[in-house]
Amino acid sequence: SQTIHQWPATLVQPVGSPLSLECTVEGTSNPNLYWYRQAAGRGLQLLFYSVGIGQISSEVPQNLSASRPQDRQFILSSKKLLLSDSGFYLCAWNLLAGGTQYFGPGTRLLVL
Amino acid sequence: TQLLEQSPQFLSIQEGENLTVYCNSSSVFSSLQWYRQEPGEGPVLLVTVVTGGEVKKLKRLTFQFGDARKDSSLHITAAQPGDTGLYLCAGHHGSSNTGKLIFGQGTTLQVKP
Numbered sequence: 386s387q388t389i390h391q392w393p394a395t396l397v398q399p400v401g402s403p404l405s406l407e408c409t410v411e412g413t414s415n416p417n418l419y420w421y422r423q424a425a426g427r428g429l430q431l432l433f434y435s436v437g438i439g440q441i442s443s444e445v446p447q448n449l450s451a452s453r454p455q456d457r458q459f460i461l462s463s464k465k466l467l468l469s470d471s472g473f474y475l476c477a478w479n480l481l482a483g484g485t486q487y488f489g490p491g492t493r494l495l496v497l
Numbered sequence: 498t499q500l501l502e503q504s505p506q507f508l509s510i511q512e513g514e515n516l517t518v519y520c521n522s523s524s525v526f527s528s529l530q531w532y533r534q535e536p537g538e539g540p541v542l543l544v545t546v547v548t549g550g551e552v553k554k555l556k557r558l559t560f561q562f563g564d565a566r567k568d569s570s571l572h573i574t575a576a577q578p579g580d581t582g583l584y585l586c587a588g589h590h591g592s593s594n595t596g597k598l599i600f601g602q603g604t605t606l607q608v609k610p
Contacts, residue, residue, distance in 0.1 A: 426605050475540075477539075485545055490538060490539050491538065493537070
């Protein structure tokens with residue numbers, strides 16, 4: 386069966402510090418991978434998606450970047466965090482043929 | 498811009514009551530999913546509907562996809578405190594080969610015992 390992992394689960398970082406969030410998927414090959422940010426009690430804002438290694442599409446201009454160094458690894462980064470980067474970050478995967486997405490447990494980021 | 502409008506945004510009801518959540522768009526979707534999310538966790542898929550007019554039931558939850566595949570509803574019968582959570586609808590366009598979903602803004606449901 387497939388599983389998706391995210392870490393860390395919680396992160397508190399000062400403004401201006403770098404960020405690296407990691408997401409890995411097990412049990413499948415060539416997944417589409419997605420990074421979302423979610424404000425409390427609200428819907429999901431798509432930040433980045435990737436259809437293959439090294440292929441990254443950005444949905445909104447922002448202070449963040451994403452990379453996919455391996456087939457089942459997706460990394461969300463920032464060189465200098467802003468207060469507005471605080472939120473709940475979710476990674477998800479699906480396969481090309483279907484729309485259903487499977488989500489990781491999320492990372493709660495607080496920038497102070 | 499392709500949008501999914503969910504309503505209501507917030508719903509607080511007593512245990513045993515019925516409720517309906519709506520998800521509407523001006524765009525046609527090849528499929529639509531409903532997710533439920535608990536605080537601090539990722540969304541979990543409840544159901545996927547793909548055929549216009551389709552109705553699916555999951556215990557006390559009934560999901561319907563509109564005939565034109567532009568809207569959907571979630572009806573909960575005799576709500577229980579365990580139904581409390583954030584409900585999200587998400588649509589997929591068949592023309593997209595990236596598997597991207599368009600998410601609604603969510604409906605927060607609180608069921609009081």
